Amino acid sequence: EAGVTQSPTHLIKTRGQQVTLRCSPISGHTSVYWYQQALGLGLQFLLWYDEGEERNRGNFPPRFSGRQFPNYSSELNVNALELEDSALYLCASSFRRRPYGYTFGSGTRLTVV
């Protein structure tokens, strides 16, 4: 069984640019979660999508947005990149409302210069 896949693995962007990160959940998982982990810091919840709808949002500005497609894959978009957006962006998937844990992908390392 394929795990959660994220792309790209690394990328470098310039301040002010826009970026799109992608996530493919485990087959059958309907929920996708996005987290940000800045260097040396903890995981901060960004967004939760389930069945194509945004279900919950963390304390991030509106320039962080995303969507979930009918096949349950998801994109995270970040507009007007700032230096402090440099972080590891992690995607996780799960069955909704089941007591199973999330399965995380390996993340996308974003560097803003």
Place this chain on the structure above:
Amino acid sequence: DAKTTQPTSMDCAEGRAANLPCNHSTISGNEYVYWYRQIHSQGPQYIIHGLKNNETNEMASLIITEDRKSSTLILPHATLRDTAVYYCIVRSLQGAQKLVFGQGTRLTINP
């Protein structure tokens, strides 16, 4: 906000059992206890979860006190590859569904 309290760091000798404590004194009746670990710069890895009974899988054992206000994750025979940050999380299946990560315990396995 994280609802759990964990020691910042712990050390354990290779081959010994590593016992990682977690306090979750405000846990609700419908909240599960989850444990994850994160090896440097990788995505967190699910270890185990439980509601009120003790649980065991191929990776670890989870001991939850009878009042459910604390738990202990046990790695029975720690190896160097178990060096990681371990997160204890409580989560309800209602409402926001998100896992809220605290700072975790940095476990170092020494040879």
